[in-house]
Amino acid sequence: MATKIRLQRHGRKDYAFYSIVIADARAPRDGKFTEKIGTYNPNTNPATVDLNFERALYWVETGAQPTDTVRNILSDEGVMLMKHLNGGVRKGAFDAAVAQSKFEAWKKERTQKVEATASKTIAEKKALAEARLAEEKKQNEEIAKKVAEKKAAEAAAKAEAEAALVAEVAEEAVVETAEETAEA
DSSP: OOEEEEEEEEEETTEEEEEEEEEETTSOTTSOOSEEEEEEETTSSSOEEEEOHHHHHHHHHHTOEEOHHHHHHHHHHTHHHHHHHHHHHHHTSSOHHHHHHHHHHHHHHHHHHHHHHHHHHHHHHHHHHHHHHHHHHHHHHHHHHHHHHHHHHHHHHHHHHHHHHHHHHHHHHHHHHHHHHHHO
């Protein structure tokens, strides 16, 4: 029986969610499987992987062939490295303690890289948000300036109209006074 480690699709349209399963190569993609060893959610950033490390290592060492995507997932999780290190232990190149220390060093380095990438992404998002906020403030100031200019122009026009009205009323009063004096 050719055993494969592959993804089994779940979820809905345009929102796939996968189970990582051990299955016979002849079984349908979403059909019968031997064992479920984890899940993979590519919809999050970064993609979320929940993997039973020991069972995955067991199946890889037993001879189950992972698909290309699953091989990448297993490599990212360190299963393929641990298989390689266990091969070195079996050949007598080094002992299990050295293999475990190498794996822990790799895991620590990988964690630091992931955290650095995540912090860089967060910093970029924050800088982009600050730039957008600054641009929005600048636009709001320009709009406020235009509104203030428009209100000042309206106030000036209103004051000019009132001044013209007062001048007209004063002129009418002078004309009326002049007519009254002429009649008298």
